[in-house]
Amino acid sequence: MTSIALVRRVAAIGDIMxxxxxxWSLKLKGYEGIYINCGQHSYIFDNHPFVKMxxxxxxxxxxxxxxxxxxxxxxxxxxxxxxxxxxxIPASYAFNFGLSLSPDHLxxxxxxxxxxxxxGRELLGDGDWVVFYMAYPNGVLRRPFWKYADWIPVxxxxxxxxxxxxxxxxxxxxVVIPDNDLIDKNLIGKTTPRQWFSVQxxxxxxxxxxxxxxILAQGFNTPGVVCLGPxxxxxxxxxxxxxxxxxxxxxxxxxxxxxxxRLNSILPLDSVKSPxxxxx
Numbered sequence: 372m373t374s375i376a377l378v379r380r381v382a383a384i385g386d387i388m389x390x391x392x393x394x395w396s397l398k399l400k401g402y403e404g405i406y407i408n409c410g411q412h413s414y415i416f417d418n419h420p421f422v423k424m425x426x427x428x429x430x431x432x433x434x435x436x437x438x439x440x441x442x443x444x445x446x447x448x449x450x451x452x453x454x455x456x457x458x459x460i461p462a463s464y465a466f467n468f469g470l471s472l473s474p475d476h477l478x479x480x481x482x483x484x485x486x487x488x489x490x491g492r493e494l495l496g497d498g499d500w501v502v503f504y505m506a507y508p509n510g511v512l513r514r515p516f517w518k519y520a521d522w523i524p525v526x527x528x529x530x531x532x533x534x535x536x537x538x539x540x541x542x543x544x545x546v547v548i549p550d551n552d553l554i555d556k557n558l559i560g561k562t563t564p565r566q567w568f569s570v571q572x573x574x575x576x577x578x579x580x581x582x583x584x585x586i587l588a589q590g591f592n593t594p595g596v597v598c599l600g601p602x603x604x605x606x607x608x609x610x611x612x613x614x615x616x617x618x619x620x621x622x623x624x625x626x627x628x629x630x631x632x633r634l635n636s637i638l639p640l641d642s643v644k645s646p647x648x649x650x651x
Contacts, residue, residue: 375434376402381410385583388479392461395476418482442467457606477610480590481568491569498535504579517624524627526553596633
């Protein structure tokens with residue numbers, strides 16, 4: 372074994388976030404230098420405590436190569452065929468290379484500076500905030516893609532509890548928001564990824580569907596309610612169950628009353644565990 376590891380994973384942002392626990396597995400294995408190649412999403416690993424370099428790999432450097440691209444996708448073909456037990460995506464990465472995850476590093480983490488955390492507070496302003504994520508670009512064929520109207524009773528409930536609501540996402544989510552007073556901040560397409568991370572870090576709750584925001588929320592130990600569609604299980608993406616999890620067996624919206632019942636089991640805010648921040 373050399374002392375240098377090169378890790379490659381090119382995919383969507385959530386899949387790359389899931390690489391972070393694998394880096395700790397390599398660290399425990401004894402690698403002194405860990406380099407990441409992940410294309411346009413290299414900012415995910417800014418300020419990481421031991422990642423040496425991102426996407427700038429020195430030439431002719433002896434190293435062990437860990438190509439994680441399509442690893443969990445291939446493993447999950449075996450899982451759906453009943454040839455492997457259901458495991459999390461980070462565990463799938465580790466399993467593929469004969470490694471195990473550190474018990475202290477099961478959940479992907481993003482490392483923010485104090486300045487970034489302050490920027491998140493400034494973006495949101497005063498109050499107790501809920502991060503709300505409702506759309507996914509692949510729509511109903513893969514994950515829930517419910518209309519804004521389906522969420523209105525949930526948002527009204529949160530507002531009645533004195534909470535402020537911040538909508539996150541990307542421009543390709545194509546979310547159409549009517550002119551009403553339920554959304555206090557609509558940040559779709561209006562932040563850099565690191566600013567979005569900071570907003571998620573300082574929010575008190577998460578409400579929405581599966582996607583990269585739920586991975587972030589776990590990393591910051593932010594509680595909430597997450598709705599999963601028919602092809603994603605909590606074991607795939609969640610190692611910390613500080614969430615109420617609701618499954619949808621089809622593409623119909625989960626009744627707002629069920630989401631509200633789950634929120635009632637978390638609230639009031641005095642009982643909500645504070646997010647776990649990692650300023651550096």
